[in-house]
Amino acid sequence: MTPIPAPHRLSSHRYADSSEQERGLIGWEQRYAQCDPGPYAGRIDRLELPGLAISRESVACAVEQSTAPPAGRVIFCQTLVPAGPWRFNAQSCMAGLTGFIRGGEEHLAVLPAGAEVLMVEADTELLARDLGEPPRSLLLETAFLALPEAAEIRALAEWFALLLREPAPMSALIPDLMLYNLGRLWGRTRREARALAPACRADYRIFRRAEALARDGALETPTVSALAAALDLEVPALRRAFLNTTGLGPTDWLRRYRLDGARRALLAAPPERTVTEIAMAWGFTHLGRFSAAYGAQFGESPSATRKRARP
Numbered sequence: 001m002t003p004i005p006a007p008h009r010l011s012s013h014r015y016a017d018s019s020e021q022e023r024g025l026i027g028w029e030q031r032y033a034q035c036d037p038g039p040y041a042g043r044i045d046r047l048e049l050p051g052l053a054i055s056r057e058s059v060a061c062a063v064e065q066s067t068a069p070p071a072g073r074v075i076f077c078q079t080l081v082p083a084g085p086w087r088f089n090a091q092s093c094m095a096g097l098t099g100f101i102r103g104g105e106e107h108l109a110v111l112p113a114g115a116e117v118l119m120v121e122a123d124t125e126l127l128a129r130d131l132g133e134p135p136r137s138l139l140l141e142t143a144f145l146a147l148p149e150a151a152e153i154r155a156l157a158e159w160f161a162l163l164l165r166e167p168a169p170m171s172a173l174i175p176d177l178m179l180y181n182l183g184r185l186w187g188r189t190r191r192e193a194r195a196l197a198p199a200c201r202a203d204y205r206i207f208r209r210a211e212a213l214a215r216d217g218a219l220e221t222p223t224v225s226a227l228a229a230a231l232d233l234e235v236p237a238l239r240r241a242f243l244n245t246t247g248l249g250p251t252d253w254l255r256r257y258r259l260d261g262a263r264r265a266l267l268a269a270p271p272e273r274t275v276t277e278i279a280m281a282w283g284f285t286h287l288g289r290f291s292a293a294y295g296a297q298f299g300e301s302p303s304a305t306r307k308r309a310r311p
Contacts, residue, residue, distance in 0.1 A: 007049065007050060007067060008047060008048060008049045008170050008174075009048045010045075010046070010047050010048075010050075010164070011044075011045070011046050011127025012043070012044070012045045012046075013044050014042070014043050015041070015042040015043065015044075016041065017267070018032035018033060018040055018063055018141060018260075019032065019033045019265075020041040020043070020241065021044065021057075021263055022065075023066070024043075024046075024057070025044065025046070025055055025057070025119075026046075026053075027069075027070035027073075027265040028047070028067060028068065028069055028070060029068040029106075030065060030067045030068070030293050031065075031066045031067075031214060032063050032064065032065050032066075032198040033062060033063065033064040033066075033257070033260045034061060034062075034260070034275045034297070034298065035063060035064055035247075035256070036061035036062045036113055036199065037038070037061035037088070037296050037297050037298075037299070038061065038298075038299045039208050039298070039299035039300070040060070040061060040299075041059075041060035041061070042057070042058060042059045042060065042063070042119040043057070044056070044057045045164045045214075046164075047092070047164050048161055049174070049175050049178070050125040050175070051092055051122060051123040051175075052120075052121065052122050052123075052126070052178050052179070053120075053240060054119070054120050054121075054160050054161075054163055054164060055118070055119045055121075055180075056066055056116065056117070056118050056161060056164055056177060057116070057117050057119070057120075058114075058115065058116040058117075059111055059113070059114075059115055060114065061109070061113050061115065062110065062111060062112050062113045062115075063077075063111045063115075064108070064109075064110050064111075064123070064246060065108070065109045065110070065111060065217075066106060066108050067103070067105075067106070067107055067108075067109060068103075068104070068105060068106040068107070068269075069102075069103040069107075069121075070103050070104070070121070071103045071104030072104070072123060072124050072125075073099050073103045073118070073121045073122065073123060073124060074100065074122050074124055074127050074138050074182065075100060075102075075103055075119060076099070076100055076119070076120040076121075076182060076185055076186075077097045077099060077101055077117060077118070077119050078097070078098050078117065078153070078154075078157040079095070079097050079098065079101070079115070079116070079117055079118075080110045080116040080117060080118055080157065080161065081114065081115070082095070082096070082116040083111075083112045083113065083114040083116070084108060084114070084115075085098070085112065086109060086111060086112060086115070087108075087109065087110040087245065087246070087247060088107065088108070088109045088110075088144060088158070088242075089107055089109075089143055089144065089200060089201070089245070090108075090200040090201070090203040090204035090206045090241070090244045090245040091197060091200040092205065092244075093146070093242075093300070094244075096115070096117070096127065096212070097117065097144075098146060098147045098149065098153060099108070099144055099145045099146040099147045099150075099189065099193060100140060100144070100145045100185075100186070100189055100193070101140075101143070101144050102140040102142070102143050103201075105143070106208075107143055107144070107246060108204070108207070108246070108282070110147065110246060110247055110250070114131070118157050118160060118161055120178070121180055124138050124179070125178065127179055127182060127183065127186070130176075130179040130180070130183060131183050132184070132304045137140070137256065140185070141195075143195075144178055144195070144273065145189050145190060145193035145194070145283070146194055146195075147163060147189060147192055147193055148192055150188070152184075152188075152251035153188065156181050156184065156185060159181065159182070160178070163178075166214065171254050189290040200244065202241075202247055203240065203244040203245055204241075204244075206231065206233065206237070206241035207231070207242055207244075207245040207246065208237065208243045209231055210227050210238065210241070210242070210250070212228070212256060213227060213230055214254065215260060216269075222254055222283075223254075224238065224239070224249075224250045224251055224254075227250060237251055251274055251293070254286055255293075256297070258282045258283055258284070258292060259282075259294060259297050259298075260283065261282050262278055262281075262302070263283040263294070263298060263305060264293065265269065265278045265281065265282065266278055266305040266306045266309065267305060267308065267309055268300055268309065269306065269309055271309075275287075275303055275306055277303045278302075279302070290302070
């Protein structure tokens with residue numbers, strides 16, 4: 001008997017720039033920043049079904065991800081390879097991430113080089129109906145609920161990941177099995193999950209306030225002392241918040257932020273805008289030093305990036 005197929009869409013994309021990969025997850029609002037020097041490489045494999053989705057994302061170099069998952073969805077995350085410690089909202093996660101992330105709000109994750117992460121999404125109402133519970137019972141009260149390492153969780157994550165490998169023809173039973181297994185993970189969350197520590201939340205809030213000042217251009221000169229003064233903080237407190245959230249001190253983070261901004265501007269600039277104009281706009285007054293720093297970070301010259309500008 002021929003199985004009844006389930007409607008689905010499978011896609012796989014490779015990326016040569018973090019600003020391209022940040023647009024790879026449908027419904028997610030994201031901004032990626034390359035942390036490690038050298039050329040960028042990333043990949044997203046994604047399977048979409050009615051009300052459900054599985055994504056596998058990988059990065060060759062460390063990446064800072066400011067990410068807002070879609071609201072109205074239950075989202076399970078699982079690190080697939082032991083690439084090194086992660087950071088999530090200022091908390092160090094030595095073994096990576098395993099648990100449920102709250103949608104509809106912004107989070108900040110720092111992925112190590114070689115990281116691979118699985119994300120399983122389900123419409124809240126769909127999963128609630130399958131579990132026989134009201135949708136409000138599936139709303140997270142905290143940004144992330146972490147699950148301890150367990151053989152069952154790893155096995156379920158591997159089962160989800162297998163569906164990304166040539167799933168056609170896909171049986172109509174697969175969506176029901178996905179909901180059933182996601183429900184098993186959700187049941188473990190109620191019994192075993194733990195939230196982020198309060199100290200991490202405080203550092204994360206400080207970083208987000210400082211980041212907003214830098215991104216909004218609220219400071220004429222976004223230096224560490226200016227940021228600390230604007231936030232009414234001592235410099236050591238600001239430095240601790242940046243280190244715990246991003247792994248970088250504020251000076252290094254601001255420098256990387258400016259380089260990332262210049263790269264985005266180079267990729268999006270109209271033909272008449274020059275590299276010098278873009279460098280100056282991002283606070284780089286010495287073109288030679290800018291070119292050297294840019295080449296070290298991204299593995300190519302500013303002019304090479306400029307030639308690849310999006311139409």
